[in-house]
Amino acid sequence: MNSVTNSASDQPAVKNADAQAMISAQGLTKYYGEFIAATDVSFSVSRGQVAAFLGPNGAGKSTTMKMLTGFLSPTRGRASIGGYDVFEDRLEAAQMLGYLPENGPLYAEMTPKAMMKYCARIRGMSAGDTAARIDYVVDRCSLGTVWEKPVGKLSKGFRQRVGMAQAILHDPEVLILDEPTSGLDPNQTHQARELILSLAESKTILLSTHILAEVQAMCSRLILINNGRVILDGPIEELANGVTELEDRFRELTA
Numbered sequence: 001m002n003s004v005t006n007s008a009s010d011q012p013a014v015k016n017a018d019a020q021a022m023i024s025a026q027g028l029t030k031y032y033g034e035f036i037a038a039t040d041v042s043f044s045v046s047r048g049q050v051a052a053f054l055g056p057n058g059a060g061k062s063t064t065m066k067m068l069t070g071f072l073s074p075t076r077g078r079a080s081i082g083g084y085d086v087f088e089d090r091l092e093a094a095q096m097l098g099y100l101p102e103n104g105p106l107y108a109e110m111t112p113k114a115m116m117k118y119c120a121r122i123r124g125m126s127a128g129d130t131a132a133r134i135d136y137v138v139d140r141c142s143l144g145t146v147w148e149k150p151v152g153k154l155s156k157g158f159r160q161r162v163g164m165a166q167a168i169l170h171d172p173e174v175l176i177l178d179e180p181t182s183g184l185d186p187n188q189t190h191q192a193r194e195l196i197l198s199l200a201e202s203k204t205i206l207l208s209t210h211i212l213a214e215v216q217a218m219c220s221r222l223i224l225i226n227n228g229r230v231i232l233d234g235p236i237e238e239l240a241n242g243v244t245e246l247e248d249r250f251r252e253l254t255a
C-alpha cells in the first residue's frame with residue numbers, strides 16, 4: 001500500500017480539539033452478519049485537507065463514513081473527529097462535524113425551514129446564530145423555492161441540497177460528505193463544487209464521489225478503498241497526473 005498517513009497505532013487517543021488529525025479512522029471493521037463490509041480501515045485527515053474517498057460500488061465507503069460519524073457502531077476499531085472519540089465523546093465530536101449522508105436528510109415530512117430550525121435547536125445554536133446561518137444556507141444551497149415544501153416531496157437534487165444545508169448549518173470544522181453532487185444537474189453540480197471549494201479554505205473535508213474530475217478539481221488527497229480495505233492513500237499529485245491517469249489507476253487497482 002502506498003501510504004503517507006500514520007497507521008492507527010501511531011495515533012494517540014487524544015482529546016484535543018486542536019489535534020492535527022481532524023478525522024481519524026483507527027482499525028475500523030464492520031461485519032453485517034457474516035459479511036465483512038470494512039476491514040481494519042485506518043487513515044487520518046489533517047486539519048485543512050480535502051480528501052477524496054474513492055472506491056467501486058459496494059467498496060465500503062458509506063459504511064466507513066457512517067462509522068466515522070458515529071451513525072454506525074464498528075465491530076472493531078475507533079473513530080475520532082478533532083481528537084474526540086465519536087462514541088465516548090459524542091457531543092464534542094458532533095459539534096465539530098457536519099455529515100451529508102448517502103441518502104440525504106431523514107426527516108421526510110419536515111420542510112427545509114422546519115428542518116433547519118430543528119437542527120439548529122438540537123445543536124444548541126442561539127437565535128441570532130440560527131437566523132444568520134439559515135440565511136447563509138438558503139443562499140448557498142439555493143433552497144428559496146422549496147423552503148416550505150416537505151423534504152420527502154422534493155426531487156433528489158433538492159433533497160441533496162437540503163442535506164448539504166443541514167451539514168453546514170452549524171459551521172462545523174469538519175465535513176464528511178457522502179457523494180455530495182449525486183443527483184444534481186450540471187448547474188447545481190457546479191454550484192455545489194464551488195461551495196465545497198469555498199468551505200475547503202477553512203475546513204477539513206472527507207468526501208466520497210465516483211466523479212474523478214471532481215477529485216482532481218477539489219481534493220489534494222486520495223484514499224482508495226476496495227472490498228472493504230484501504231488500498232491506496234496519498235497526495236493526488238503523487239498518485240496520478242490528471243484525470244485520465246487517475247481513471248487508469250482506479251481501474252487497474254479495483255478491476
Ligand SMILES: Nc1ncnc2c1ncn2[C@@H]1O[C@H](COP(=O)(O)OP(=O)(O)OP(=O)(O)O)[C@@H](O)[C@H]1O
Pocket residue numbers: 032035037055056057058059060061062063064
Ligand atoms: N445494512 C447492511 N446490511 C448488510 N449489508 C450491507 C448493509 N449496508 C451495506 N451493506 C453491504 O456492505 C458493502 C459496502 O456497502 P457500502 O454502502 O459501504 O459501499 P459504498 O462503497 O458506499 O458503495 P456505493 O459506491 O455503491 O455507494 C456492500 O456490499 C453492501 O451491500
